[in-house]
Amino acid sequence: MSELTVFKRPEALLPVTMHYCPGCTHGISHRLVAEALDELGLRERTVGVAPVGCSVLAYDYFNCDFHEASHGRAPAVATGIKRARPDLIVFTYQGDGDLASIGMAEIVHAANRGEKITVIFVNNAIYGMTGGQMAPTTMPGQVATTCPLGRDTNLAGFPIRMAELLSALVTPAFIARGSLHSPLEVVKTKALIKRAFQYQREGTCFSLVECLSTCPTNWGITPTDSLKWLEENMLPYYPLGIKKTPEGKEA
Amino acid sequence: MAKLLMKGAEAIGEAAIAADCRLFFGYPITPQNEIPEYMSLRLPQVGGTFVQAESEVAASNMLYGAGGSGARVFTSSSSPGISLMMEALSYLAGAEVPVVIVNIMRAGPGLGGILPAQADYFQATKGGGHGDYRCIVLAPWSVQDAADLIMDAFDLADFYRNPVLMIGDALIAQMMEPVEIREGRKPCKPLAPKDWATTGNKGRKPNIINSLILDPEDLERHNRRLKAKFDSMERDEVRWASYNTDGDYDILIAAYGTPARVCLTAVNELKEKGVNVGLFRPITLWPFPYAPLREKAKKAKAVLTVELSTGQMVEDVRTAVCEDLPVHFYGRQGGILVTPDEVVEQVTALLGGARPKGARKGGKA
Amino acid sequence: MSKITIDPNKCKGCELCVKACPEQILAMGKQLNVKGYFYAQVAEQPRCIGCRICCIVCPDVAIEMAVQGTMYKYFDY
Numbered sequence: 001m002s003e004l005t006v007f008k009r010p011e012a013l014l015p016v017t018m019h020y021c022p023g024c025t026h027g028i029s030h031r032l033v034a035e036a037l038d039e040l041g042l043r044e045r046t047v048g049v050a051p052v053g054c055s056v057l058a059y060d061y062f063n064c065d066f067h068e069a070s071h072g073r074a075p076a077v078a079t080g081i082k083r084a085r086p087d088l089i090v091f092t093y094q095g096d097g098d099l100a101s102i103g104m105a106e107i108v109h110a111a112n113r114g115e116k117i118t119v120i121f122v123n124n125a126i127y128g129m130t131g132g133q134m135a136p137t138t139m140p141g142q143v144a145t146t147c148p149l150g151r152d153t154n155l156a157g158f159p160i161r162m163a164e165l166l167s168a169l170v171t172p173a174f175i176a177r178g179s180l181h182s183p184l185e186v187v188k189t190k191a192l193i194k195r196a197f198q199y200q201r202e203g204t205c206f207s208l209v210e211c212l213s214t215c216p217t218n219w220g221i222t223p224t225d226s227l228k229w230l231e232e233n234m235l236p237y238y239p240l241g242i243k244k245t246p247e248g249k250e251a
Numbered sequence: 252m253a254k255l256l257m258k259g260a261e262a263i264g265e266a267a268i269a270a271d272c273r274l275f276f277g278y279p280i281t282p283q284n285e286i287p288e289y290m291s292l293r294l295p296q297v298g299g300t301f302v303q304a305e306s307e308v309a310a311s312n313m314l315y316g317a318g319g320s321g322a323r324v325f326t327s328s329s330s331p332g333i334s335l336m337m338e339a340l341s342y343l344a345g346a347e348v349p350v351v352i353v354n355i356m357r358a359g360p361g362l363g364g365i366l367p368a369q370a371d372y373f374q375a376t377k378g379g380g381h382g383d384y385r386c387i388v389l390a391p392w393s394v395q396d397a398a399d400l401i402m403d404a405f406d407l408a409d410f411y412r413n414p415v416l417m418i419g420d421a422l423i424a425q426m427m428e429p430v431e432i433r434e435g436r437k438p439c440k441p442l443a444p445k446d447w448a449t450t451g452n453k454g455r456k457p458n459i460i461n462s463l464i465l466d467p468e469d470l471e472r473h474n475r476r477l478k479a480k481f482d483s484m485e486r487d488e489v490r491w492a493s494y495n496t497d498g499d500y501d502i503l504i505a506a507y508g509t510p511a512r513v514c515l516t517a518v519n520e521l522k523e524k525g526v527n528v529g530l531f532r533p534i535t536l537w538p539f540p541y542a543p544l545r546e547k548a549k550k551a552k553a554v555l556t557v558e559l560s561t562g563q564m565v566e567d568v569r570t571a572v573c574e575d576l577p578v579h580f581y582g583r584q585g586g587i588l589v590t591p592d593e594v595v596e597q598v599t600a601l602l603g604g605a606r607p608k609g610a611r612k613g614g615k616a
Numbered sequence: 617m618s619k620i621t622i623d624p625n626k627c628k629g630c631e632l633c634v635k636a637c638p639e640q641i642l643a644m645g646k647q648l649n650v651k652g653y654f655y656a657q658v659a660e661q662p663r664c665i666g667c668r669i670c671c672i673v674c675p676d677v678a679i680e681m682a683v684q685g686t687m688y689k690y691f692d693y
Binding site (some may be wrong): 002006009018025027182224 | 625
């Protein structure tokens, strides 16, 4: 009886151990991107851009060309690559500190210019690599090392909903939010990511998928409790689903 | 290409196109606006791409992406905008990405003014960004010079896989002068294929454009490999010119960019009065021509450095001549251009003549 | 019949697979891997229904699955 492999490491991921903390769902979104590249046959003409953040070492994990970008500037670097080589598939893989804070201008303008790139935006409501500081996406009352008594919305405002914010731009785009906290949502997020890359492959529009993600280490709770925390706290505030499609209506 | 009367900014753009540059990312800032404006019109005509970025920070990172993908690419800005590009400049050097950055300098510091200045010398030559890195800094003194030097800049950048800066005061971009774009000229360096670029890893290991090296041993090795590269630039890429230095002269003037042309007028005026003065013009501000300047200074009793700043290159001039002879400085700031008369006055004063009454006191360093 | 393989040295002991398995056939082992984590193990291989949820939720791509004979495809992944 022949043995059929039904699940294995995608070719677009290198056979290396990733440095992410135990239970950190970055590893899942890495795999989803890699699976999308494999299934769409894009790996060999893809260039990724990993800016500063937990995912800065992504170039060690993906089996495709990569740029390491300075903090917040991945959408600009990706613009440079895509404009130089429109035939290549270009994606950025960014965290919430990188994209929603220092890189806000870059992401808004890349989206507004309609750069034909794909942005994988991992939102775990905290700065991971630097040790758990408050991010623009940190929840009200959530404790972080720079808001030790919990985020005070009078002082630091409310968390930014990037998918909605970018969807307000007029330039056509595919913008959606998924989550990595449950098998079902992982499967649905994979579909969103794949669709984002398809839009790029067809040269249709800018695409961004926001992935709600956990950070057990800096949230200070176990990986499995983190999934529950995400579900109870982040999900209500960051509703999942497709926010914008180039066709204009909820396709 | 025939000789044309062109504005410096446009000559720089046309020369870049003649050097096969097809990509420009920029942002508006006076007094270099005509460069992005020209590129936005011309690049689409030659199958190229122009992008106006949302900031100089973004423009310099677009440069990083395009350069890392193997494209010839340049940007231009003016002093404050170049300050915003300093982080990227460090990344470009660290990740060894060949690009050209043009700084059309304006008076500073801060918002300062929009008229010509040379007060970004330190920023350009001593490293405005973080970490140990160097960039070749070219300093044209005319529109023709700017058109020639930017073409060389692309070759130097590609050859050394390092960013190259070309800096000129606002006049360089704003003047109109007859210029001949040297199309089809031979590259000034042998150029190898860019097999390190991110062009899609079909049939090869991934190419990675990166400056992050967390392991200290590896990072030290990387720093030393870069240092060896910078040393070879210092050995092979020094460029300078001198004027009226064959005979004897008591004073040697050191100046670059437009002020050097002003000083040349002064040198000629003094010559007619029987006063022989030499002029030394660095063309690469880094690597600085220490040895040639030291050589030329041997015949003189004193060196007068003339800059549009409160004195920056003067420090390198002092390093070049060591303690052998006094190095004087005369500068104008605020965007005011030094005039031939002022230079003549300064030289006359240095030669023992009484300082003419009412002479504007330049910034004495 | 499906066969799950967990790479002991890629597992970081985060337990996500153990908690997610609908048949609860995975468990944390007692052995330490090269990084000092107790890695997950398949406790009751025969009861595996081949749904691949463990593979899907594993953040470290440490779990692979193979099947012999026909297998009911719960969902397209």
